[in-house]
Amino acid sequence: MHTTPAIWFPTIRCGTGTDVFTERLAEGLRGRGIRCEITWLPHRAEYAPWTVPIPKPPPWANVVHINSWLPPRFVPRHLPLVVTVHHSVHDPSLLPYKNLPRRLYHARWIRPIEAENIHRAASVTAVSHYVAAEIERLFGHRQTTVIHNGIDTESTFTPGQPRTRPHHPFRLLYVGNWMARKGVDLLEPILTRLGADFELWYTADRASAHHHYSLPPNSRCLGRLDREGLVKAYREADALLFPTRSEGFGLTAAEAMACGLPVIASKVSSLPEIVEDGMTGYLCPVDDVATFAEAARRLINDPRSWSAMGKAAREKTERFFSLSRIIDAYISIYKNSLLH
Numbered sequence: 001m002h003t004t005p006a007i008w009f010p011t012i013r014c015g016t017g018t019d020v021f022t023e024r025l026a027e028g029l030r031g032r033g034i035r036c037e038i039t040w041l042p043h044r045a046e047y048a049p050w051t052v053p054i055p056k057p058p059p060w061a062n063v064v065h066i067n068s069w070l071p072p073r074f075v076p077r078h079l080p081l082v083v084t085v086h087h088s089v090h091d092p093s094l095l096p097y098k099n100l101p102r103r104l105y106h107a108r109w110i111r112p113i114e115a116e117n118i119h120r121a122a123s124v125t126a127v128s129h130y131v132a133a134e135i136e137r138l139f140g141h142r143q144t145t146v147i148h149n150g151i152d153t154e155s156t157f158t159p160g161q162p163r164t165r166p167h168h169p170f171r172l173l174y175v176g177n178w179m180a181r182k183g184v185d186l187l188e189p190i191l192t193r194l195g196a197d198f199e200l201w202y203t204a205d206r207a208s209a210h211h212h213y214s215l216p217p218n219s220r221c222l223g224r225l226d227r228e229g230l231v232k233a234y235r236e237a238d239a240l241l242f243p244t245r246s247e248g249f250g251l252t253a254a255e256a257m258a259c260g261l262p263v264i265a266s267k268v269s270s271l272p273e274i275v276e277d278g279m280t281g282y283l284c285p286v287d288d289v290a291t292f293a294e295a296a297r298r299l300i301n302d303p304r305s306w307s308a309m310g311k312a313a314r315e316k317t318e319r320f321f322s323l324s325r326i327i328d329a330y331i332s333i334y335k336n337s338l339l340h
Contacts, residue, residue: 005334007036008061010074012045015206016177017251018067018086021127021149028150028327034334035060041074047109049073063334068114075117080337083121085114085144087248088134091269094246097180115139122340123333127249128270145333148273149249150326151258153318156227159260160235164307169218170300173237173261174202175230175252176244178209183243183266186289190241191216193293197300201237203230234259238306239299242266245286250274254321257281257313262306264295274321280313 007029011022022038029036037058045052049071057064057076065082066075075081089106098106118124118135124144126132132144151157172191178184191200199218203225204210210221222233234240240256242265247253253263253274263281265271277283282295299306 003335003338005034005331005338006058006060006062007034007334008057008064008079009036009038010055010057010064010066010070011038011040012043012067012070013040014043014046017149017249020251021084021086022067024150024152024323025327025330028323029330032327032331034331037061045071045074047105063337065334066117068117069110070117071113072116072120075120077120080122080340081117081120082123082125082333082337083117084125084127084147085118085131085135085248086127087246088131088138090138091134091246093268094181097245111138122337125330125333128273130270130273131248145329147326147329147333148321149251149254150323151251151254151317151321152323153258153314153321154324157231157234157255157258157317159310159314165303166238166300166306169197169199170296171236171238172198172200172241172264172296173233173239173256174200174241175233175256176203176242177205178207178213181245183245183287184210184213186243186287186292187219187241188213188215189289190243190292190296191218193289194296198296200241201233203233230255231259234261237261239264239281239296241292241296242271243284243287243292244268244271247271254317258317258321260310260314262299262309262313264292264299274316276312276316280309280316 026036039055064079068083068085118139125147126144127149132146135141135144176182201220204223234256240261240263246269250271263275265275266286267283268286275281284291
């Protein structure tokens with residue numbers, strides 16, 4: 001048995017934060033001299049796995065690391081298995097935002113897949129304590145290791161030139177896919193309530209779903225952004241507006257904080273693990289348009305507090321969510337899995 005981990009990531013490309021997670025982890029591992037390789041599978045491998053050929057792991061790999069949604073057809077049985085759970089779509093609070101086909105898909109297809117992968121795993125990790133609690137509730141697994149998602153706080157997600165005051169109009173930023181779970185239907189009423197002293201900059205998603213939502217004139221679409229464009233958007237904004245209804249981790253919030261932005265987010269699921277209410281931003285009750293608007297007004301009316309929150313947000317990501325810290329944790333998981 002090799003003592004140095006060598007990791008294979010068979011991964012479905014789905015255009016979400018899980019892709020980003022895998023890419024950043026692999027990049028960080030290579031920087032530590034750990035051999036690894038991602039094998040990207042088409043999105044249909046998730047819902048029609050029998051239509052996709054089974055890839056073979058590289059002969060040098062001694063650990064396989066997967067997302068909990070990967071159908072077991074693609075998971076080799078002769079290698080120690082590390083499973084990462086990125087979210088709990090089975091949380092009952094999400095039911096109002098799912099149509100019947102999606103409810104059935106999650107309950108009848110995804111949940112059995114996750115159960116089998118978690119049962120087979122040498123190690124199970126979760127991206128937040130919220131997700132770890134859901135794993136125990138759903139699958140009875142109590143040995144989950146919490147490893148938050150990592151942010152490159154050293155060379156990529158860093159603050160821009162320091163400012164003593166926010167822009168006028170105050171520049172709110174939304175980054176993410178356009179789906180009900182993300183609370184995108186709340187953006188229009190929040191901006192309408194705020195009025196002309198505020199503007200919203202927002203990113204488009206891969207499906208151009210933002211076209212289905214009406215937004216007030218004080219809104220600007222940034223399109224699809226690469227990493228460089230995303231960092232630029234964070235640096236040029238004054239606060240992140242994140243009215244999500246559920247997050248496994250909240251990568252967008254952590255990225256924004258790393259760039260020195262206060263975050264206005266929902267007080268739900270994993271977000272209290274990232275955003276400290278009144279310290280690095282504001283946490284608002286889910287769907288409470290008035291409270292979201294009031295939080296934004298507090299920031300525009302108190303530049304000193306706005307500046308202090310941005311600095312505190314940056315400091316928190318450096319302490320708890322740096323990519324270096326997360327890479328250390330996964331290397332430890334891989335070594336322990338080799339002993340399983």
